[in-house]
Amino acid sequence: KAGVTQTPRYLIKTRGQQVTLSCSPISGHRSVSWYQQTPGQGLQFLFEYFSETQRNKGNFPGRFSGRQFSNSRSEMNVSTLELGDSALYLCASSLGRGDTISYEQYFGPGTRLTVT
Amino acid sequence: AQKVTQAQTEISVVEKEDVTLDCVYETRDTTYYLFWYKQPPSGELVFLIRRNSFDEQNEISGRYSWNFQKSTSSFNFTITASQVVDSAVYFCALKGGSYIPTFGRGTSLIVHP
Numbered sequence: 001k002a003g004v005t006q007t008p009r010y011l012i013k014t015r016g017q018q019v020t021l022s023c024s025p026i027s028g029h030r031s032v033s034w035y036q037q038t039p040g041q042g043l044q045f046l047f048e049y050f051s052e053t054q055r056n057k058g059n060f061p062g063r064f065s066g067r068q069f070s071n072s073r074s075e076m077n078v079s080t081l082e083l084g085d086s087a088l089y090l091c092a093s094s095l096g097r098g099d100t101i102s103y104e105q106y107f108g109p110g111t112r113l114t115v116t
Numbered sequence: 117a118q119k120v121t122q123a124q125t126e127i128s129v130v131e132k133e134d135v136t137l138d139c140v141y142e143t144r145d146t147t148y149y150l151f152w153y154k155q156p157p158s159g160e161l162v163f164l165i166r167r168n169s170f171d172e173q174n175e176i177s178g179r180y181s182w183n184f185q186k187s188t189s190s191f192n193f194t195i196t197a198s199q200v201v202d203s204a205v206y207f208c209a210l211k212g213g214s215y216i217p218t219f220g221r222g223t224s225l226i227v228h229p
Binding site for chain 1: 153160219
């Protein structure tokens with residue numbers, strides 16, 4: 001069974017630009033969550049989508065948004081990039097939705113975003 | 117609010133040594149789940165174990181074992197006879213009624229040959 005895939009793996013953008021990251025979950029998984037990982041803040045939850053609906057959202061500004069398609073693939077968008085947005089963005093999928101707290105998540109390799 | 121503390125930032129051992137990674141958590145929820153993940157240099161977090169708040173049984177999986185103690189709010193992870201391939205960053209995570217997982221800052225384990 002293929003794992004979670006994320007594209008692109010590496011990205012360099014300049015301040016003020018916007019970026020879209022893509023995530024394909026494990027086949028059959030309907031929940032996709034996004035995380036930001038930085039040395040300073042660690043792993044922080046961005047949002048979770050289940051059946052094309054955002055179920056939970058972390059404490060991030062509105063510049064961070066996402067969506068999920070009918071095939072469960074998800075995209076994350078960051079507008080008006082700032083230097084502090086440089087991070088590893090991880091996507092995770094799980095069988096059940098986030099409010100079924102028992103489900104474990106399976107993570108993708110991440111997208112390394114560098115903002116210059 | 118939930119909180120997960122991994123006080124050990126970095127641990128360095130020599131191969132074949134046993135090593136314990138500590139995880140202390142805070143939550144007001146009575147139902148919650150605790151997780152451990154491994155993040156090798158490649159970056160992808162690998163799920164290791166899940167434990168619910170009502171199950172305090174210790175678990176052993178090969179060289180890995182976990183000790184969950186609600187009385188001390190701890191969920192520690194022990195690697196027996198460590199190997200170089202165990203070198204990674206290990207994260208403890210908590211998920212409770214808010215449904216938003218909280219991760220610890222991670223413990224970097226370096227196993228020297």
